[in-house]
Amino acid sequence: MSFTGIDAVTFGVSDMAEARRFCDDWGLRPVSAxxxxxxxxxxxxxxxxxxxxxxxxxPPAIEPGNTVREVTWGCADAAALEAxxxxxxxxxxxxxxxxxxxxxxxxxxFQVSPRRKVVAQPTPANAPGSPNRVDxxxxxxxxxxxxxxxxxxxFAADFGAMRGFYLDxxxxxxxxxxxGHGAFMRAQTRGEHHNLFVLNRPGKPxxxxxxxxxxxxHEVIGGGIAMAQKGWKTEIGPGRHPISSAYFWxxxxxxxxxxxxxxxxxxxTEAWVPGQFVRKPELFAEWAIAGGIDGTTRRQVVAVDQSGxxxx
Ligand SMILES: [Fe+2]
Numbered sequence: 001m002s003f004t005g006i007d008a009v010t011f012g013v014s015d016m017a018e019a020r021r022f023c024d025d026w027g028l029r030p031v032s033a034x035x036x037x038x039x040x041x042x043x044x045x046x047x048x049x050x051x052x053x054x055x056x057x058x059p060p061a062i063e064p065g066n067t068v069r070e071v072t073w074g075c076a077d078a079a080a081l082e083a084x085x086x087x088x089x090x091x092x093x094x095x096x097x098x099x100x101x102x103x104x105x106x107x108x109x110f111q112v113s114p115r116r117k118v119v120a121q122p123t124p125a126n127a128p129g130s131p132n133r134v135d136x137x138x139x140x141x142x143x144x145x146x147x148x149x150x151x152x153x154x155f156a157a158d159f160g161a162m163r164g165f166y167l168d169x170x171x172x173x174x175x176x177x178x179x180g181h182g183a184f185m186r187a188q189t190r191g192e193h194h195n196l197f198v199l200n201r202p203g204k205p206x207x208x209x210x211x212x213x214x215x216x217x218h219e220v221i222g223g224g225i226a227m228a229q230k231g232w233k234t235e236i237g238p239g240r241h242p243i244s245s246a247y248f249w250x251x252x253x254x255x256x257x258x259x260x261x262x263x264x265x266x267x268x269t270e271a272w273v274p275g276q277f278v279r280k281p282e283l284f285a286e287w288a289i290a291g292g293i294d295g296t297t298r299r300q301v302v303a304v305d306q307s308g309x310x311x312x
Contacts (some may be wrong), residue, residue, distance in 0.1 A: 240286045
């Protein structure tokens with residue numbers, strides 16, 4: 001058994017006040033706020049940690065500007081943690097301080113997970129002959145309440161090395177892939193479709209996005225419109241991914257790469273058969289709203305896609 005998922009993501013930023021404003025608006029719960037360290041939590045206790053980019057104790061950045069400086073992976077218990085550390089040690093990837101660096105140079109930390117299991121309550125859908133929501137209106141959400149840190153997507157400077165590291169040394173499980181270009185990996189055999197997606201970008205390591213899980217599509221829409229009302233700009237969305245089946249909405253932000261609200265991704269087991277796909281825009285998005293939905297008019301902002309996110 002491997003990791004249970006992502007416990008924390010640490011960002012190094014140039015503007016702590018803007019980062020704090022964004023995290024508040026995003027629906028994260030403030031835990032502590034010091035001048036050089038802000039901590040926010042998702043519903044399950046997953047943490048978003050914000051530090052000044054020039055904090056001397058931060059691990060090195062893998063790309064210029066605001067970005068992720070460390071990812072903390074959790075294990076179910078002490079035995080699972082020791083097994084994971086042993087796997088990393090055998091691969092020669094474990095450092096003396098118990099952390100690791102992936103082939104991009106990104107710092108990874110490991111711990112027994114303090115996260116709590118959250119049982120989400122998505123709004124059931126009705127269909128003829130299948131009334132799942134009876135005598136109950138479907139809600140309109142005024143704000144999102146992120147449940148967990150669902151996944152992170154990394155640009156791989158050396159795709160083969162990154163794919164191998166996360167599958168072999170980290171023990172993640174392949175869910176789907178674009179051979180030679182991208183690999184969707186999950187932490188648990190029985191679990192959500194991906195906790196990590198590694199994307200080939202030769203020689204240029206980086207972060208593509210960090211994603212937060214919501215309960216259902218209604219929360220993705222309501223949460224996204226709330227962000228638009230507060231002036232945050234859409235990168236692309238809402239929309240739907242054919243691979244993983246999830247509804248998504250990506251926002252620009254002062255933490256670094258875009259962050260994503262998403263819901264209703266595939267849940268995989270040992271019976272899941274990994275697919276192999278050829279990268280093309282319609283596999284990133286079955287459909288998507290370019291520029292997002294205006295918070296006041298509740299209509300789409302623009303009809304031209306300037307996100308550049310054709311394939312990822
Ligand atoms: Fe995503």
